[in-house]
Amino acid sequence: MFDMQHVHRDLRRHSVRGAAATMVSQAGMFCVQLAGLALLARLLMPADFGVFGKTVALTGFITVLRSGGLSLATVQRAEVTHAQVSTLFWLNLAVGLAAATLLAALGPLMAWFYRDPRVLWLVVALAGSIFVDSLSIQHTALMQRQMRFGTIGSINVAARIVGFVMAIGSAWQGAGYWALVVQQYGTSLAMLVLVVSSCHWLPDLPRRGSGVRPMVKMGAHQSLSNVLNFANRNMDNILIGRFVSDVALGFYSQAYRLLLLPVQQINSPISSVVVPALSRLQDQPERFARFYYRAMGTMTFLGMPVICFLLVDAHSVIRVVLGEKWLPVVPLFQTLGVAAFMGTFNVAGGWVYSALGQTARRLRQQAFSCPVTIGAFFSGLPWGALGVAAAFSITRVVLVWPALAYCYRGSPITTRGTFTTLIRPATAAIGAGLALWGIRAVAPWRDQPLWVVLDGLIYAAIYMAIWLVVPGGRARLREMKSLLHDLKPKTNQGCAQ
Template sequence: MSTQKNQTSEAKYYDYFNTNHLKSNLKQRSVRGGVVTITAQASKFILKFGSTAVLARLLVPEDYGLIGMATVVVGFVEYFKDLGLSAATIQRAEINHKQVSTLFWINLGVSCLVALIVALLAPAIANFYHEPRLKKITLGLAINFIFGGLTVQHQALLRRQMQFTSLAKIEVVSMTLGVFTAIIAAYSGLRYWALVLMLIAIAISNAIGVWLACGWRPGLPSRNSGVLKMLAFGGNLTGFNLVNYFSRNLDNVLIGRRWGSQELGLYAQAYKLVLLPIQQINNPISSVALPTLASLQSQPEKYCRFYYQAMLSISTLGMPIIGFLFASANDVILLLLGEQWLETVPIFKLLMPAAFNATIGVGMGWAYQSLGNVGRQFRWGIVSSMLNAVLFFIGVRWGAIGVAAVFGLSRPFFLLAGFTYCFAQTPLKLTKLISTLSMPTLASIGAAIILSYIKLVLPIEINTLMIVLIDLGFYTLLYLLIWILLPNGRKTLWEMVQLSKVLRQR
């Protein structure tokens, strides 16, 4: 009877597990997915920038600092709700209803446990920072874990089936509801609680949206479902995420502990603004690239060709944004955040090398995970995290600006070492990657240097918005001009223009 029931469930949800129908038009699906997800991220980018500009004028650096203190710990334990099992579901060639159901209950059980642990840690977090307000903030953020655990496998199945339109709609609607919640709360004088309520609203609306979009419903967990290999995959990936998160957030802990919420608020806001545009590009392209690469892992030639094309696309979009933000940092900060945040400008500029490298650093994760080499990724994470920790302990002596300096200026060396180790024993070649990325890199840096020099020798005293728009237009022209003047630049740029026309038609 049980076997018959499992077979019935397997047949009912077969479309969510089988991916053979995707392979016949994989390229078209990838292209359409890229267009949809990038469009969604553009909408989210506008929402985030708009909300940042509004909330920065309603809140003070201390409010952001308080949330930054709490989210360091909360964000760390959040990785346990996923356990890398969403990536395992996407990466695996074949899965079934029993496996996904078992993974669902593992995710949900761990998420509830994590929520309880975070709630119990709330007094300790408040005592560590000598900030009693953090106790209630942490308790409020603990709620998110339960809703997160409910969505892990549903989101993974939607990505596995390349249903990017549904995922994009959910993300945009959730972000919109969260932003409006935060603005209303901030106008009502709730201060830092506005940021807490925004995160809770996003988590709840996202969970509801995912369950409505994905028709799969979990069955009972099974001991003999064959998920051990998937758990091993997820364990290595979770291990990497944890050590990587530790190294990326130790800076916040050290600044908050030694210099307080005001200094941390400046650093956290600068860091957020630096990475915000990159996340809007990396996240959608990654959501398309990872399942596509996973489906091509048995075809090395096609795998490499898609990988380099994806890396060229992500760098062409991301690098010029970072170059422009560096050249116009003072005016951008003034426009978005106001005069009270101008102290973030030097921190903002020192973090730019990290953001520049982040535009392509995501490619390491694609290679590791799509080829199943998450054990190597975990080992690299341990080494790089230890080195980051040493740098942060050195830099914190000079406050937020010292931490920004050591982190930003060290990133190019980490990037080169990381890709060298990542590509070992794979069909990917570092020389080919460098050649692929040379044009957007040189054009972005060159345009930023020229624009910075022009702004220095020819300052303009007009409306800040007009200055930013003029800078953006001039930077774009410089970027395109330098690209065209580079060897084979005109040909490569024309090919990308033709590809963009195809994307719009599809």
């Protein structure tokens, strides 16, 4: 049986160490992805990203099923046996194989939907990567359970580098959109090799009566919820790819990707630390709530100012990162900014569902919000990609608070506590953005894209100054500073104990 008592003895220290390790690795991940995105944007055309993006948007409904939600079952359970994880491994393998087979079989139908024969072969090619990904799901879940976030982060960075190097080499040789397929396989294969070699865990044959039935049920709810969440996030790409153009989708998808890239580098590592920690505080409501608000505060302290800065300095950022040919992205980038701002904290609702094992409730919430979002996408479609972007931002504003209120029902978390946590970073981020916008209106360097670094320094200084004057801001900054005293090297442990 996997011994997690060391986590209970000092949860705070382990969580802070994990957060520190993952934040460092995510900083490396951000640099790798930003550099790779900049190079690929100059080697490929917007239409290349469009044809690949619309294919992935449609195939993703099956791709998200490859884990069967079983990784959450491994992480969330207070105790889990070797026999259970072994059985889940073989279930993951079967689900991944079935999903890959189904995806390849649906290739002709997807090509017919888009009226584009290129989609057929892209679908068939991408099917194999689903099976590759399914091989390492339980190994990664075990490392998350052991809070080996530094190792996981290093593996992610290394795998991304492999994928981007292979994609850039392919694009340089004129592979076009196939370079993005090469990137997918390069990343997946590198992840598989590195995760399995780092975990040092091998499964036994599956066993009947190992007690995985409740875990499979939880995983099924999680998978269905993931499908609905994917529809929320990707139906816009499908509609633009089908009814507008590949070029428009290329602009839209890159705007969305660039805008959310820094947020993902913040939210993902924090979430990977928070969910296992909260899962072990299920029976301690006060500690659960305190840890939750603290994590949300840290996440928004970092994420909200990044989004506001990107919106103010959009022209310069697009020129520097993507190049002059991508300037039509700017209006889409700014319109999607509202959705991205809300995205700095709406992931926190998923923490509660996952930590408390309430995947069925999450599924019900997604079943309500998904049709609303898709309906909004259709309503914005007559105005093209910009109309869809506006519809997305509007629905995020309208739905986020009711969704959190429903999520918190019956939990130690309250909407009032969440509002109190969010008000300081939101005020500081928006205030600093307005100040920078005023400075840029009269600054002599406002038309010089390379001065984006100076803009960033000015914004950061104003943001921190506002934190020093808002009520409670100084105390919050001192609390974050105190976390540094807990950051000590941690020796990684093997997956099997």
